[in-house]
Amino acid sequence: MRVLLFTGKGGVGKTTVAAATAVRASRAGHRTLVMSTDPAHSLADSFDLPVGSEATEVGPNLWAEQIDAQERLESHWREIQDYFVALMNWAGVETIQAEELSVIPGLDEIFSLIDVKRHVDGGRYDVLVVDCAPTAETLRLLSLPEVMNWYMERIFPVERRVVKGVRPLVTRITSLPIANDRFFGAVERLHRNLEAVRRILTDSRSSTVRLVVNPERMVIAEARRTYTYLSLFGYRVDAVVVNRLLPDTVTDPYFGQWKEIQAEHLAAVRESFEPVPILTARLFDREMVGLELLERMGEEVYGDLDPVRVLYRDEPIRVRKRGQAYVLALRLPFVAREDTDVHRRGEELVVRVGSYKRTLILPQMLRRLDVQRAAFDGDDLEIVFAREPRPADTAEAGGRRAADG
Structure with a gap:
């Protein structure tokens, strides 16, 4: 499946561009799903159609989905939440407050x-378009799987063994809730799912x-x-979409300065x-809402390009x-x-x-070697x-140089 993620500073029109891309892909015959991970869902507004928490058909070969946070919470977080609520209840926090506090932003x-x-x-689908926050x-969000990997590999196994060891003693002397196997199993499932997502999204x-x-200075800087x-x-960017450019047909002197500024920013x-x-994509003379206008938007952005292709x-x-050395280059x-x-740090490199x-x-081939230096070569950080060289090697090399002399 082809996966396309769209993101940008709030208000730049990323939902419209994502929806237009999905429409364009569906018109090309690809079974396409566009979904929103943005808590402030606006896909339904973009299509001007009702969109549910499961895939909703909004056109030929086209489905849309807006995640229901509460529904997903019940599915993936309940066992973990139950433990946190019990722990806070034990500390004197009322259940309603505990349930609110146990939901991590x-x-x-x-x-x-x-x-x-x-x-x-x-x-089920050929293309998945994700309208990100x-x-x-x-x-x-995208850095979370990497962070959780570190926790699961370094801390989680120790934590689980410690809890298992002290549980019999703690339960005898206090009513403090101790995490059980259901809790740890739920954490492991969450980690496995996030790691699988990371592999999907970093597959070029x-x-x-x-x-x-x-075309604004602050937006470009971000x-x-x-x-x-x-x-x-490790995520690949395959295109940048510059949205809302004033078209050449706008000749009113009032916008002359704006057009010059936009031209400078486009060059940047x-x-x-x-x-x-x-x-x-130019700034249209109306809101690009509904399938017909989104199709026009898709034509504007992609022209003759296939929107599904890795660009x-x-x-x-x-x-x-x-x-004799190895170079790890980070762009x-x-x-x-x-x-x-x-x-x-041991077998880890922290950047x-x-x-x-x-x-x-x-x-594996780098773990047995030492870091010699790190420096930038253009946009690449080269490590x-x-x-x-060990002291014996150095002495031997020095002896050879003396003999050669």
Whole structure:
């Protein structure tokens, strides 16, 4: 299944572009589902049709879905929530308050991710278009599987063994609720689902992200940061859509300055993101609502391009051999050198860019080598791994040089 994720700063028109892409794909004969992970659902408004929490047919070869957060909560979080509620009840918190407090902000978006896996596994559709939340929420969401991986591999097994060991003693001396196997099993299932989603969304053969921007300075700056962080976590961007450009037919002098500013910003987008394809859509003279207008929007954005095709391929993370060393290259465009930190921790490589951190589990061939240096080469952060010369090796090499002399 082809998976397309659309994100951008709030208000740039990403839902409209996502819906238009879905309409365009369906018109090409692809069975297409467009779903929203944005808590502020607006897909139904975009289609001007009712859209439910399960796939709702909105046109030929076209279905739409808006996630019902409460419904997904009951399905995926109930066993975990029950334990947290019991724990807070024990601490004196009333049940209603405990139930509210036990729902972590952003859970609805997390469960939306799991819906991606459900649809991919189901195989009913050819194309899945995901209208994501605004960029900050999307980045937090897409980084979650990586963060949870670290917890599940490092902390969770120890935590489970400790709880199992102390449970008999604790239950004898206190009424404090202790997490049981159902709780730990639910956490494991959540982790497995999120890890499966991560594999789906980082598969460059089928999944890509498309950034939607307006020709405005702040919007472009946020898109650049988003592109960097997506690259950090291994997600591929295959197009940038510049939406709401004033058309040439607008000749009123009042808009003259705006058109010049937009032209400058469009040039900045091209300079920043190319060779990633830059797609454009003009500012229409009406709201692009309903199937007919969304089809026009899709034609405007894609022209003769197939919207389902992967429009650009890039590898955010690459490993190659250079002489006797190996180089791990991370593509991190737009990063200030002082905002980057890299350090080795056993078999892990920790890369921090701004406020985001990624922990990479090193491939087997790199684990036995030492980090020699890390430096930027253009947009690539290159980390060089090689075996540090041992004292005996150094002495032997020195002896050979002396003998040669």
